[in-house]
Amino acid sequence: MAKLMQAVVKPHTAPGAEIREVQVPEFGRNDVLVGVRIASICGTDLHIYEWDRWAQARIHPPLIPGHEFCGEVVAFGEEVTTVKEGDFVSAEMHVACGKCLQCRTGEAHICQNVSIIGVDSNGAFAEYVVIPESNIWKLDPAIPQEYASILDPLGNAVHSVLAGEVVGKTVAITGCGPIGLFAIAVARAAGAAQVFAIEVNHHRRRIAAQMKADWVLDPASDDVPSAIFERTSGLGADIVLEMAGHPQAIRTAFDVVRRGGRISLLGLTSKPVSLNFSEDIIFKGITIQGINGRRMYQTWYEMTALLKAGKLDLRPAITDRIAMKDFSIAMERLKAGEASKILVYPNGTR
16 A cells, blocks of 8 residues: 555645645554545635634644545554445544543533544545544445535534424524535425525525525525514424524524524534523523534434435535645635535545
C-alpha cells in the first residue's frame, strides 16, 4: 500500500485550506483504516475553512477536516474482530469516552468528553482515514454510496424528526440547509400529515419543493404564522424542527407551534436569543428538545432501515460532485449560497 496520500489540510491559523501530499495515517490495535470513496462537506467544514470565531476557539492546525464519508476497509489492528478487508462502511465520528455518566446511561451522543474526528483529529477529506472499531458502521451494499456518504447529517435529521410522535402530525421546518431538507424526507416517510418548509434562500426553497414539502414559505415575503394557522384550522404546527439557529427563525418556531406542541432545536445560535418564557413556553405547555448529533446507535439503526426500505429520496439535496482537488471551489459555492450538499471524491469525480 502507498505510504503517501492526497488530503485537504488546514495548515495554519488563517482562512483557507490546501491540497497536500501527506503520510497515510498509522492505526492502532483497535483501529480500522478506511479507504475513502466519497466524503461530503458540512457547514462545520465551512467554519473551519473561513476560520471564524468558533474555529479559532476549537481547531488546532494542522488538521485534515471532514466528518461525513463512506469507504471500504483497507486494513485494521490486531484486536479488531468485527470487520474484514473490503467491507463497505461509514462511521459515527463522535468518539465518546465510554466512562462519563451520559455514556454509562445510554446517552453517549452527549458525552462530556467527546472528541470529533475531522474537528479534534484528522478526518475524511483524504484518501484514507483512521476510525476506532467501536465507531465503524458496516453498510449494506444496497445502500447507494452517495447516501452512505451523508449518514452523519441524515442522522441529525432522523434524530430530530423521530424525537417524538410524528404519524398524522403537522411538521414545520425552519431552515432548509441539508439537514432541514433531509428532515422533509424523513417526516414524510414517518407519516407526517403536512410538512411546511420555511427558508429565505431561493435555491434552498426550490430544493425543498423537490423534496416534496407540502408548503414552501419565504419568511422575507410571506406571513409565515398566518399561512400555517390557516392550513391547520387555526391550531399551528404540532411539531417544529428548528434547523437554522437564526434568532428570527427561532422566533418563528415559537410563534407557529401549537399549544401542547413540540419544538426540536438543532440549529446553533451565534449569540443569546431572548424569549418570553411565560407566553412562549409555560402558557402554551410546549415541549422543547435540544437535539445534538445522533443517538448512538439507535439513530443509525433507524436511518439504515429507512434507506434499505427505499423510503428516502435524498437526491435533490445533493447538488454538487467534485474532485478533492477542487475543494476551494466547493467552499466558494457554499459561501455564495449556490449549493446544498456537496460530495467530494478523493480520486476524482464519478
